[in-house]
Amino acid sequence: MKILFVHQNFPGQFPHLAPALAARGHDVLAMTDEGNQRPSPVRVVKYAKPPQVTTSNTLGRTYAEMAERGWLAARGARALRDRHGYAPDVIFGHSGWGETLFLREIWPEAKLLVYAELMYRTRGQDVGFDPEISPGTDEARVRTVARSAHLIQGLVQADAGLSPTRYQADSFPPELRSKLTVIHDGIDTERVRPDPAAxxxxxxxxxxxxxxxxxxxxxxxxxxxxxxxxxxxxxxxxxxxxxxxxxxxxxxxxxxxxxxxxxxxxxxxxxxxxxxxxxxxxxxxxxxxxxxxxxxxxxxxxxxxxxxxxxxxxxxxxxxxxxxxxxxxxxxxxxxxxxxxxxxxxxxxxxxxxxxxxxxxxxxxxxxxxxxxxxxxxxxxxxxxYDLKRHSLPRLTEWVESFGPRA
CATH class of the missing domain: 3.40.50.2000 (Glycogen Phosphorylase B;)
Structure with a gap:
């Protein structure tokens, strides 16, 4: 399979999954923001860094910023397609920054997966939880609704989504949860362990x-x-x-x-x-x-x-x-x-x-x-x-591979 990871701060949530899929023989590529200097475990291409979005409409600012990043990611994807003939079988991107919003238009045949980290909610979550810091006013709830638009759009467009915990999956609307699978990113318990000599x-x-x-x-x-x-x-x-x-x-x-x-x-x-x-x-x-x-x-x-x-x-x-x-x-x-x-x-x-x-x-x-x-x-x-090698990584690789052309 050709698998494209998309994350503005790659490897982000994929430091183990991307190289594991490459080790299994898949052609793995990552696309990230040109300003991202983090070391990558797989080949990387970069899209143009988004400019500062200016708008007097405060309610629309978040979507404007995410759509701008999504368009630049789509332009980068188009260059991969038109100049290099690249066509992924599976795209797996974090939906939080809008990068996946328009990739379906570039590669309509690819399976589109999103890392669905959290859905903002107006009640029962952070809004109004700590009145000293963030009172639950009507204005705060309206802003929360407005900044959720790209997250809903991202999951609606996707073939499936992944959330790391049940709580985070359940933050999404009930009508979208059927698209979500819960698998934690995984902890390297061999490295992160008690050490009485520390x-x-x-x-x-x-x-x-x-x-x-x-x-x-x-x-x-x-x-x-x-x-x-x-x-x-x-x-x-x-x-x-x-x-x-x-x-x-x-x-x-x-x-x-x-x-x-x-x-x-x-x-x-x-x-x-x-x-x-x-x-x-x-x-x-x-x-x-x-x-x-x-x-x-x-x-x-x-x-x-x-x-x-x-x-x-x-x-x-x-x-x-x-x-x-x-x-x-x-x-x-x-x-x-x-x-x-x-x-x-x-x-x-x-x-x-x-x-x-x-x-x-x-x-x-x-x-x-x-x-x-x-x-x-x-x-x-x-x-x-939650062990990385025994639990999370085998489940994550199996989940991604299930969307391949031979699945």
């Missing part, structure tokens, strides 16, 4: 070791969608109760979801202004964005790992923390409940209940008598159902 060197020269009293928090960006503000407000009480504890936070100062605070340069700056004078900052370590090895060592030295999230996309960091054998204290929100069962393989607390979060973190740091059982169960959850 160490983490901090910028100040201090070295943390597995077994130390370490609280960890990881997010692509330090922002409310991942409960950063809730964690920061809990830290003064937690660190006062545990005077030997160290806190390690990984994440950038920008935003990945939602917006910046109106009264500060970043959410980190805002929260430090709010609680910094009550924190022993020599025990709170902001590492920013770090190499993967540093991130993995952080999980491996953790005594308790805190993962909070709005009802939204589930982070890879949770599944990797579980695979690393972390004791998880997570938010009692729907995407987390799909993996964590309170008292069975982790602890859950209400997202907005700071007192409950403080108590759970203090209990874990001082030595939860159930920690060993909970950590082993967390890892077993991942190895039994």
């Amino acid at each position: 160490t983490l060197a901090l910028p100040d020269g201090r070295v943390l070791r597995a077994g130390d009293e370490v609280l960890t928090y990881v997010s692509r960006s330090l922002e409310p969608y991942r409960g950063f503000h809730v964690v920061m407000r809990a830290l003064p009480a937690v660190l006062a109760a545990r005077p030997q504890a160290q806190v390690v936070l990984i994440g950038g100062d920008g935003v990945s979801y939602g917006g910046k605070p109106s009264d500060a340069e970043s959410w980190k700056a805002k929260m430090l202004a709010e609680v910094g004078d009550r924190l022993p900052l020599d025990r709170v370590h902001f590492l920013g964005r770090v190499p993967y090895g540093t991130y993995l060592s952080t999980l491996q030295v953790s005594r308790v790992h805190c993962y909070l999230t709005y009802p939204f996309v589930l982070s890879w960091s949770l599944t990797e923390a579980m695979s690393a054998g972390c004791l998880i204290v997570g938010s009692d929100t729907e995407p987390v409940r799909e993996l964590i069962r309170d008292g069975e393989n982790g602890r859950l607390v209400p997202f907005h209940d700071r007192a409950a979060l403080e108590a759970a973190l203090i209990r874990a740091l001082e030595g939860d008598p159930q920690a060993g059982r909970l950590k082993a169960a967390a890892r077993a959850t991942i190895t039994s159902s």
Whole structure:
């Protein structure tokens, strides 16, 4: 088969799947934004970087941006077709950035698959979940409807879609869910595993070791969608109760979801202004964005790992923390409940209940008598159902191959 992956930040969700299909003898090609400099495991072609879209119609801005990217991806596809005679059997693209919107017009005979990561919803998801940050106003709900158009169009046009979790698949309208298959991207449990000899060197020269009293928090960006503000407000009480504890936070100062605070340069700056004078900052370590090895060592030295999230996309960091054998204290929100069962393989607390979060973190740091059982169960959850080589990758390759011309 000729298989074309399409992702503006390739390999994105496909770092294992694309080379696995190539290793099985398929002709695998990827198309990505010309500004993407990430190393690729397969051959890559690039389409022109989209210009900044300007429009006075705020409700139409998201679709305008996605359609512009979709058109540039289609132009790149047309060049592949007309100049090089390229015709894929299967196209597999992420629908979130509009790249798949017009590919059907270039290759009408190809099977079109989309990675359907999440459908925005006006109720029961992130809109209005955290009134302090994102109140559920009529305007917010209308904006959510408007920015969902390209996601619906992308799945309607596709032959099938893939979602990584049941929660994320169920975010799509019921009439479209029959197109979706749920297969997680997979965790390399051989690499992401407990290491009793793990160490983490901090910028100040201090070295943390597995077994130390370490609280960890990881997010692509330090922002409310991942409960950063809730964690920061809990830290003064937690660190006062545990005077030997160290806190390690990984994440950038920008935003990945939602917006910046109106009264500060970043959410980190805002929260430090709010609680910094009550924190022993020599025990709170902001590492920013770090190499993967540093991130993995952080999980491996953790005594308790805190993962909070709005009802939204589930982070890879949770599944990797579980695979690393972390004791998880997570938010009692729907995407987390799909993996964590309170008292069975982790602890859950209400997202907005700071007192409950403080108590759970203090209990874990001082030595939860159930920690060993909970950590082993967390890892077993991942190895039994989310393991990359034994579960996810075989299912993913079989799913893609099922759309080939010989299927």
